[in-house]
Amino acid sequence: MTTWQKYLKESKLDESLSYVLADLEEVFVDLWHAFSATGNDRLEGKIENMNPTGDMQAKMDVYSNQLFVDKLSKNGAISILVSEENIDPIIIDKKRDGLVVVFDPLDGSSIVDMNMSVGSIVGVYKGEGVKGLSGRDQKAAIMAVYGPSLSVMVTTGEGVIEFIYDLGKKELVLQNEHVHIPESGPILAPGGMKGCGMNSWYCALFNKMMEEDYSLRYSGGMVPDINHIIKKGGIYMYPGTKEKPGGKLRLLYELAPLAMIIEQTGGLAIDGKNEILDIVVSDYHQKSPFFAGSKHEIDLVRKHIPK
Numbered sequence: 001m002t003t004w005q006k007y008l009k010e011s012k013l014d015e016s017l018s019y020v021l022a023d024l025e026e027v028f029v030d031l032w033h034a035f036s037a038t039g040n041d042r043l044e045g046k047i048e049n050m051n052p053t054g055d056m057q058a059k060m061d062v063y064s065n066q067l068f069v070d071k072l073s074k075n076g077a078i079s080i081l082v083s084e085e086n087i088d089p090i091i092i093d094k095k096r097d098g099l100v101v102v103f104d105p106l107d108g109s110s111i112v113d114m115n116m117s118v119g120s121i122v123g124v125y126k127g128e129g130v131k132g133l134s135g136r137d138q139k140a141a142i143m144a145v146y147g148p149s150l151s152v153m154v155t156t157g158e159g160v161i162e163f164i165y166d167l168g169k170k171e172l173v174l175q176n177e178h179v180h181i182p183e184s185g186p187i188l189a190p191g192g193m194k195g196c197g198m199n200s201w202y203c204a205l206f207n208k209m210m211e212e213d214y215s216l217r218y219s220g221g222m223v224p225d226i227n228h229i230i231k232k233g234g235i236y237m238y239p240g241t242k243e244k245p246g247g248k249l250r251l252l253y254e255l256a257p258l259a260m261i262i263e264q265t266g267g268l269a270i271d272g273k274n275e276i277l278d279i280v281v282s283d284y285h286q287k288s289p290f291f292a293g294s295k296h297e298i299d300l301v302r303k304h305i306p307k
Contacts, residue, residue: 004152004163004172013156016077016099017139020124021154024142025172027071028120029165031064031105032150035112060112061085064105064120072101080129082284084253089129089284099139100125102253108221117147119223123257130284135256135277143261145227153179153227155264181267184296185233188214189225192238192248202239205304222249226258226292230265235293237301239272247271247289252281255290268298272305 002010004025008018065085072078073090079098081090083105092098101124108118122142125133140156150165152172160179163172188209196203210216214234219225225236240247249255259269259276269276269292279288291301 002174058109117224141257141260182233187234235297
């Protein structure tokens with residue numbers, strides 16, 4: 001049985017990238033166990049603090065971010081860390097050939113206390129920084145889902161592989177060596193429904209898809225929703241709204257890694273017009289509308305959105 005560590009040893013990945021991916025397994029496993037904690041060890045509720053993009057932080061936001069930072073800051077292959085939870089990058093060693101790891105340590109923190117599935121998102125770049133680069137410059141993208149089981153999808157640009165945590169072996173083992181999204185599917189996950197107030201086309205698209213018997217599946221956690229769509233096909237949508245016309249979701253450490261994973265499974269991810277992976281990073285916390293999933297459903301967005 002192929003384990004995460006065996007996969008890294010047998011792959012032809014750059015040694016520094018393998019080193020980072022090896023450490024990420026420990027982070028994902030430790031965080032998954034943290035969600036199962038009970039009594040005084042369980043972290044629930046919010047703290048009186050906002051993250052750099054204006055979201056109220058949950059206790060698990062702070063804990064998960066510290067878990068990532070503590071582990072990855074000791075990794076000799078990494079030069080810079082960029083987190084959703086930190087205003088500025090964490091400079092470890094700004095070496096010219098180091099890796100830049102960007103991450104959302106806990107996607108779905110608003111529902112974490114509800115015992116619902118949540119996740120982590122990670123992207124890896126090489127160089128002195130990420131400004132001026134696009135998602136196509138990523139060396140790897142990883143998505144971890146913390147649900148009844150721990151599953152991890154990873155791509156290094158040659159398809160997507162899925163691993164699942166084996167409780168007996170206490171490590172990640174290969175689940176699916178060739179993850180593919182269906183060309184079309186029944187799952188509709190529409191975020192930002194307030195966007196109907198300024199986007200009549202969005203309401204028209206939503207109504208059309210409901211009339212065509214799409215299954216409405218929106219949990220409030222983007223990672224589990226994207227995972228669902230990759231498995232069954234369909235679309236995740238989050239347009240700009242009146243309050244946030246430029247979108248709510250963050251390009252660098254949320255959308256670009258997920259877009260790389262989705263494209264590598266055979267799907268598409270766009271901001272409404274442009275492919276997410278082509279958008280150049282100008283700010284660590286810049287935002288964008290997001291439409292991602294099966295090719296047929298992305299074509300529906302393109303047909304409805306104003307030219």
